[in-house]
Amino acid sequence: MSTGTRTNVLPVRNEARILNQRGSRWRHLVPYLVMVPALLFLLAVSIVPLLYSLVVSLLRFNLMNLDRTGFVGLRNFQLILESPDFWNSLRVTVQFVVIAVGLELLLGLGLALVLSRNVPGIAFFRSFILVPLALA
Incomplete structure (x- = not known):
């Protein structure tokens, strides 16, 4: 008679899996690290000038003589709001925007209605209109 002994099989350590688990933390950070230069560029070209404009709006600022600046607070805004010009x-700006947007909306909607019909020769007309838009 033979006697059987039970042996426990230890799991085999998969080296690739261990490396994968170690690198997974960095793998999740890579997209964010790649975005950092673009975000710094956006910060430099948008937020910094915005903050500079806010600071300058609170100063007496003469472009002919940059040495003579002084803090005036909200006085510049008060002068603008009191000006009839x-x-x-x-x-004039509001009138222009309302008229221009209204005309563009009507013309665009009319063109869309014309281009959506199935009539003979519409394919040429669609190409005539849409190819320049695609190339622009």
């Missing part, structure tokens, strides 16, 4: 410019 500002209100006239604002009125």
Whole structure:
């Protein structure tokens, strides 16, 4: 008679799996690290000038003589709001925007309705309109 002995099999350590687990933390960080230069560029070209503009808006600023600047607070904004030229410019700008957006909306909707119909020769007309848009 033979006697059987039970042996426990130890799991084989997979070296590739261990390396994969170690590198997985870095693998998750790589996309964020790749974005850092782009975010720094956006910061440099958008947020820094915005903050500079806010600071300059609170100063008495003369482009002919940059040495004579002084803090005036919200006085610049008060002068703008009291100026009739500002209100006239604002009125003209709002009129232009309303008319331009309205016309573009009507023309675009009309063109879309024309291009959506199935009539003979519409393929040429669609190409005539859409190819320049695609190439621009």
